[in-house]
Amino acid sequence: MTSSSAASRKALSKIACNRLQKELVEWQVNPPAGFKHKVTDNLQRWVIEVNGASGTLYANETYQLQVDFPEHYPMEAPQVIFIPPAPLHPHIYSNGHICLDILYDSWSPAMTASSICISILSMLSSSTVKQRPADNDRYVKNCRNGRSPKETRWWFHDDKV
């Protein structure tokens, strides 16, 4: 499931619009714990505030997630990145890209923005060390000119964090 950053800027299809409106309503009725959707009139780009769970390395810290929905959402995965400064985490690059399988290969249209948020928070909470991925500098250098993380061929090797 590939889509360039240019393609993701295409207007949402009717199916995608309907589904996102339903997701938004559901979010307002039943928001996932620890997240706040920053209200804008842009249905295609959500900015979500993340609060680190208490009792974890990220307690009392706040980060911002940017979720861009492609034209054929939910058949295609949304693009999800942290707006820098991104949390220090072995799977999060300093440019905000996140190495998490459900955002790429393992995306399923039955997932939602809310379920993604919960997965990301769980990824943060299970971290035991605050550090960048080993290949951070090389990766970030290769991603200049605003390349989308969806163009990266991710290799998911660590199922513990």
Place this chain on the structure above:
Amino acid sequence: MVELIGFCHRCDKVVHCSIEPIDLQNYTVLTEADIRQHQEEDIMRISTVLSISKVSASILLRYYSWSVSKVHDEWFADEEKVRRAVGLPEKPVVDYPNAQEHNCGICFETYPRDKMHAAACGHPFCSSCWAGYISTAINDGPGCLMLRCPDPSCGAVVCQDMINALASAEDKEKYSRYFIRSYVEDNRKTKWCPAPGCDYAIDFIVGGGSYDVTCRCSYSFCWNCTEEAHRPVDCGTVAKWILKNSAESENMNWILANSKPCPKCKRPIEKNQGCMHITCTPPCKFEFCWLCLGAWSDHGERTGGFYACNRYETAKQEGVYDETEKRREMAKNSLERYTHYYERWATNQSSRQKALADLQQMQTVHLEKLSDIQCQPESQLKFITEAWLQIVECRRVLKWTYAYGYYLPEHEHAKRQFFEYLQGEAESGLERLHQCAEKELQVYLNEEDPSKDFNEFRTKLAGLTSVTRNYFENLVRALENGLSDVDSHGACSRTASSKNLGGTSNKGRGGRGKATTSRSSSSSRNIDDLGHWSCEHCTFANVKSATVCQMCGQMCQQRR
């Protein structure tokens, strides 16, 4: 077929025993229809034996790389485990017995129950979401063959019956292509023929025999590495050789050996003739001395003129240039060696292409003409096609002997010498055949009436073909054995040559193969029980009365 006669160990009666040739074809060429049929048969077999639907059987086979026996083993060892791993639940994991309506887990709309579909797991989604999900997966590639239920926590597979019910005609066609491709590509015993534009696949029985296969499209390739057929050279050497032929390193070697960088702009310059006064091309235009690379303005009569350089000579004596010069010299030597083998490899390759074209021409034009002139049915002219096929095959073998020679260690002198001798003999044998099939045949093509000696020509060409075939078959075997005779016999390499490469037609009739006399005194050992004598040069079996070899015109050793 070879017939052996012997005595039974128990009753001492004479027994006859027929043995199929060892290199019995160990592969089958499959058309698309054959592939579909094999696939269908395997699916039917699993479906029957396991009492499951055909779509489930095909998923199981696909999961276990189309190995029927693997499916059997795994299934009967632990059916539950297999069902879990593959994603074939026996009954739905979710059940809504009373619900009239369902919420689609993708678009979140509500639909009546009969408008929803689910895989074996029972997770319901609406038709249009299923269609979108399936279409996205199919357009993403062959991964769609193991498509899972969209529910993130569910591993149930989406079977082909759902694809057929919900996908567009175009997507179904794509899916079906991936399905048949998977049968060839994921199966350990089948591969596509690598010839461009060829749609056949090869079903190969692994174990024993050679890897060489010839597709119905007439392309011959090695089943193991899928490069073109390359006996007597092994797959590893071929890979090395091909890499070498394409390697940038060879270009670098050449530049290093044959050029020097302009001392000013550093672009490489090749000097192929002329004096030592070099002027770099514009825009640089720097003038310098080729030998010492100093500015030409410092040169002139006093430094030795245009064809020498005193400064260079002095500096060389002082050892200033040694390092780079030595490296350049070495690169040049190794490059020359490589070029020697590469040129001959490539020449045989193009000769082979030419021979293929000639064969084509022969089959489409000349044979018919010849049949008219000589009043012979075309079926009687098969020996000409066979000769050309043999030429094509020999060119291929000869080509690869040059890669073989390139990698034969420099220090194994005896082996190298022996190898070069064999290669030379092979070359001249092939030339003889080629000459006969090309030039001598021409005479009969230009005649107006049937020629009296056409039958003699037939005997000669057929004989040469068979002699050359034998020689090359033995050559291939000897090289594949790593010329092992050389190690054991050392200086007796020539003996080994006549032992290995003598006509195989004599095999099994006597102990002649073990002859140890040296080649120069060979004579009586070449006479067999029927009084034939085998020519020392081309190995042709001549009749007793002939004093000169009928094939190559050499005098019989014994009668000199």
